[in-house]
Amino acid sequence: MPELPEVETTRRGLGPHLEGHIVRSATVRQRRLRWPIDRGFEKRIAGAEILRLERRAKYLLVHTDRGCAIWHLGMSGSLRLVEADCPPEKHDHVDWTLDSGLILRYRDPRRFGALLWTGGDPVAHDLLSHLGPEPLSDDFHGDYLFQRSRGRRQSVKTFVMDGRIVVGVGNIYASESLFLAGIRPQTPAGRISRARYWRLADAIKRVLARAIDDGGTTLRDFIGGDGKPGYFAQQLNVYGRAGDPCPKCGASVREAVLGQRSTFFCNRCQR
Structure with a gap:
């Protein structure tokens, strides 16, 4: 997608x-x-x-x-x-x-x-009026995520994928951002500290910015406006790599299902 x-x-x-x-x-x-x-x-x-x-x-x-x-x-x-x-x-x-x-x-x-x-x-418009902030904007930061997450029991991965919280953090980019931030995707959103949310917000910004610079993720159905495929898929750390060694510690990347979506993470590096 x-x-x-x-x-x-x-x-x-x-x-x-x-x-x-x-x-x-x-x-x-x-x-x-x-x-x-x-x-x-x-x-x-x-x-x-x-x-x-x-x-x-x-x-x-x-x-x-x-x-x-x-x-x-x-x-x-x-x-x-x-x-x-x-x-x-x-x-x-x-x-x-x-x-x-x-x-x-x-x-x-x-x-x-x-x-x-x-x-x-x-x-x-009805489709856009309810949306959260843009992830690359100044309105999106660790304090914002911390405040919006209080009392929430849902997993942090489904939390950041909710367009009412922040827009545009899809399945691939959520998995990659949580890996960089060292946060396990299954962790309840309300249990994550302010400091860890600052790391996560920074990771989301870095992952999305790099993906944009690299032309988007190469998926079967997408071709960029200039007719060239994206190249970010070549740099994925965990997404789609179940069973492969973690690029940080060498442990096997695991796969789970959260919110009916495949989720990839390292059981050692992400806590």
């Missing part, structure tokens, strides 16, 4: 090719995504100037002079720029034809993504 670094990579890759350009027309071949694409969408976007691209959590916000398109890549979605004569394939559901002659094409084999439109502030 495309996570925060993959969406940020997409934003950075597409931004220079979209901002300041006009959407000449839009073609919707499949409206039945996670939520149906509104039948008036093509008319709303046609002729609009793209002002800027932003990211909020895993949502890509395409601001225009008429409103804002809210894109979510779901489990298998990707956005890429193609030449005008590039024929669409089976899972290519949406095209935006730009005044540059290029086409912004949305592909989504599983159709769990979404393309929505709002004429107001997208941050106030």
Whole structure:
């Protein structure tokens, strides 16, 4: 699933090719995504100037002079720029034809993504209004996590994966961050000290920043906006490495299930 670094990579890759350009027309071949694409969408976007691209959590916000398109890549979605004569394939559901002659094409084999439109502030949209702070912002730090965790019995891993607490810390990045912080993922969130939460917040920032710099995690269904795959998967310490030696102590990496998601950790290094 495309996570925060993959969406940020997409934003950075597409931004220079979209901002300041006009959407000449839009073609919707499949409206039945996670939520149906509104039948008036093509008319709303046609002729609009793209002002800027932003990211909020895993949502890509395409601001225009008429409103804002809210894109979510779901489990298998990707956005890429193609030449005008590039024929669409089976899972290519949406095209935006730009005044540059290029086409912004949305592909989504599983159709769990979404393309929505709002004429107001997208941050106030029902999908975004309840979200927690961005993990790379100054609002996210150890004191914040410590205060929000008091009295909580859920595992610390599911706690930091809750978008109402902090956005964009998906399964891969939660496992990697907890490993760097030396915190066992099963530990109840309410039992972790303030000092350890400062280490965890710092680890989350470092892991996500490195993933963004490296182009996102290479997963089967994701290709970056520039057509290049990400490379962060080559640097994973524990995720997907059950049975392999821990890069710190050499003990076998273990696997468990938390919140119906696979979790990877070192039983020696994480307490």
